Amino acid sequence: MAAPLSPPRLLPSGDSAITVEFSRRIDDDANRRVLALDRTLADEPIAGVTETVPTYRSLLVHYDPVQVGFETLGKRLIELAQRPVPSSEKGRRWRIPVAYGGEYGIDLEDVARTLDTTPDDVVARHIAGDYRVAMLGFTPGWSYLSGLQESLYMPRRRNPRLLTPAGTISIGGVQAGIQCIAGPSGWHLLGCTPVRTYQLHRDPIFLLEPGDRVKFYRIDAKTYVEQERAAEHGEIIAELIAA
Known part of the structure; x- marks a missing residue:
């Protein structure tokens, strides 16, 4: 099995969103990780997550703090974000x-x-x-x-x-x-x-x-x-x- 990827940074964005940051610059590899995490959250929903917004180098994850806390959600996001990214994209x-x-x-x-x-x-x-x-x-x-x-x-x-x-x-x-x-x-x-x-x-x-x-x-x-x-x-x- 492929080794886990390096963990992203978690940045609190207000009291109901987390920014999962993979890089501090424009980078295709980081963007592939952003989109991979976005797809994973669509395929494996986490209770309390209400919306995701992918960008070049980070994924903004909105959540309901009544249903899930920052620490619990952050830990799960780190786990999912370290999964190997598919070698090829399926984009049109x-x-x-x-x-x-x-x-x-x-x-x-x-x-x-x-x-x-x-x-x-x-x-x-x-x-x-x-x-x-x-x-x-x-x-x-x-x-x-x-x-x-x-x-x-x-x-x-x-x-x-x-x-x-x-x-x-x-x-x-x-x-x-x-x-x-x-x-x-x-x-x-x-x-x-x-x-x-x-x-x-x-x-x-x-x-x-x-x-x-x-x-x-x-x-x-x-x-x-x-x-x-x-x-x-x-x-x-x-x-x-x-x-």
Whole structure:
């Protein structure tokens, strides 16, 4: 049998939640442990646990202190968190279309200048990435992706924008992202996708899940308009290539 993994840190979060922290930095191995613990708690429920919220490097566990205490719950979480993580994830693989540059990606040329290359080369590097959905958060459907090529690492914008478009495909620091609804952002906007990762009256409401894999491909403005119209009516534009 595989040896138990190192124990995570337990951090009290108010009087009815525990943060199970596996790392202090963005790390795929830590994220796999987060998602593994989240799945374990779904498969082996603990009395008193009311909700779990996975992030890049930690799992927030909400609980009812009337049913279970911090010490008892913490001990059980430590035990479960030290179980070996499966060597392969069962996440789905998606192909997601993107219209790059111009009105769809207003930072593309600036990013290219900063990296001393061309917009087409930035797009080629972005498309070449094999991305993994690490977490959802910030706004509904906002998908944080690991797997950005190191050659595209860039500090976030010094002055964040108060409003960026729905569907924005962006990069920031060591991450890539898919923004579903309009909102503020300090990331660099490379393009836009007609794919709705969140749509309230569609089944499923959330398209992507942590652990899924994503590949991007380029489309022109005409295709974007056509797919955007279809997405508005609930069509799932993203292509599921492996389940």
